[in-house]
Amino acid sequence: MSPGTPEPGTPGTDLHMHSTASDGALPPAELVHRAAALGVSRLALTDHDTTAGVAEAVRAGKAAGVEVVAGVELSTLWCGREIHVVGLGMAHHPVLDQGLAYQQQQRWQRAEAIAGRLHKRGLPGALQGVAGDGGRAPGRSHFADWLVAQGAVRDRPQAFKRYLGQQGAAWVRPAWVSLETGVRWIRLAGGTAVLAHPFAYRMTGAWRRRLCSAFVEAGGEAVEVVTGRTTPVQVRDGIGLALRHGLLASAGSDFHAPGTGLEPGRLLPLPDAVTPVSQLVSDHRDRDPGRAASGAPGTRPR
Ligand code: MN
Ligand code: MN
Numbered sequence: 001m002s003p004g005t006p007e008p009g010t011p012g013t014d015l016h017m018h019s020t021a022s023d024g025a026l027p028p029a030e031l032v033h034r035a036a037a038l039g040v041s042r043l044a045l046t047d048h049d050t051t052a053g054v055a056e057a058v059r060a061g062k063a064a065g066v067e068v069v070a071g072v073e074l075s076t077l078w079c080g081r082e083i084h085v086v087g088l089g090m091a092h093h094p095v096l097d098q099g100l101a102y103q104q105q106q107r108w109q110r111a112e113a114i115a116g117r118l119h120k121r122g123l124p125g126a127l128q129g130v131a132g133d134g135g136r137a138p139g140r141s142h143f144a145d146w147l148v149a150q151g152a153v154r155d156r157p158q159a160f161k162r163y164l165g166q167q168g169a170a171w172v173r174p175a176w177v178s179l180e181t182g183v184r185w186i187r188l189a190g191g192t193a194v195l196a197h198p199f200a201y202r203m204t205g206a207w208r209r210r211l212c213s214a215f216v217e218a219g220g221e222a223v224e225v226v227t228g229r230t231t232p233v234q235v236r237d238g239i240g241l242a243l244r245h246g247l248l249a250s251a252g253s254d255f256h257a258p259g260t261g262l263e264p265g266r267l268l269p270l271p272d273a274v275t276p277v278s279q280l281v282s283d284h285r286d287r288d289p290g291r292a293a294s295g296a297p298g299t300r301p302r
C-alpha cells in the first residue's frame with residue numbers, strides 16, 4: 001500500500017519489529033527513524049527474548065514523535081512445536097526479567113551446541129563468528145549468515161536446509177519455555193500476549209484451532225491477523241481465528257532488515273470485523289514502557 005493510505009483500525013501502527021538487540025539489522029534508534037519516515041506513528045519493538053533495545057527505542061521515539069510500545073517476541077514450546085508469542089506493553093516485573101534471562105541462557109547454550117556440531121563437520125569458529133558486539137545472543141539466522149560468509153552455503157535457505165533446520169546436520173532442539181509459562185510472564189508484567197504469525201507454523205487447521213484454544217486458556221488475548229507475509233486468504237482465515245476464539249487482532253510487519261520482506265508499517269489494513277489490540281495497548285500507555293528494559297540488569301547484556 002502507498003504511504004498515505006489509511007489503515008482502518010490501526011493507522012500508522014506496526015506492532016512487530018526487530019532491531020540489533022536480536023536478529024534485526026538496524027539499531028533501535030535507526031529502526032524508529034526509518035519507521036517514522038515511512039509514516040508509522042506507533043510501533044512495538046519486539047526483539048527475540050529480550051527487551052534490551054526498548055529503552056533506546058523509547059528515547060528515539062520521544063524525539064521523533066513516535067509512540068514506542070515495550071515489546072518482546074518469546075520463543076515458546078507447545079506440544080513439541082516452536083510457537084512465538086509477542087508481548088506488548090509490559091512494565092518492569094522480576095518474573096519477566098528472570099524469564100528473559102532464562103531464554104537468553106537457552107540461546108547461548110543452543111548456540112554453543114550448534115557451533116560444536118558445525119565444528120565436527122569441518123566448520124570451526126562459528127561461535128566467535130556469530131557473537132556480535134553488545135552481547136546479544138546469537139540465533140540461527142546469525143549462523144546462517146556466517147555459513148554464507150564462509151562460502152559453506154549459497155544463501156540462508158540452503159544454510160537452514162543443510163545445517164540449521166530440523167533436518168540439518170547442526171540441528172539442536174531448543175529448550176524454550178512452555179507456551180503457558182511464556183504467556184504468564186507477559187501477563188504478570190501487565191502486558192498483552194499476542195499469538196505471532198499463526199500461519200507460519202506448519203500445522204493443520206485443526207491443530208491451529210487447538211493452539212488458539214490453548215493460548216486463550218493460558219491467558220493469551222490477541223492474534224496477529226496481518227503480518228508482513230500474510231496473504232489476503234490468510235487475513236480472512238486470521239479473522240476467523242480471532243472471532244472463533246474471542247481474540248483481539250494485531251498487525252505487525254516482523255521487519256528485520258531493509259531490502260528483505262516488508263518495510264515498517266507497510267501492512268494490509270486490519271479488517272473492520274476484528275477489534276484491534278492496539279486499543280488495549282493504548283489504554284496502558286500511561287505506563288513508562290522504558291521501565292521494562294531499564295530495571296532489568298540481568299536482561300541487558302550491553
Ligand atoms: Mn527473527
Ligand atoms: Mn517469529
Ligand code: MN
Nearest residue numbers: 016018073254
Ligand atoms: Mn519476529
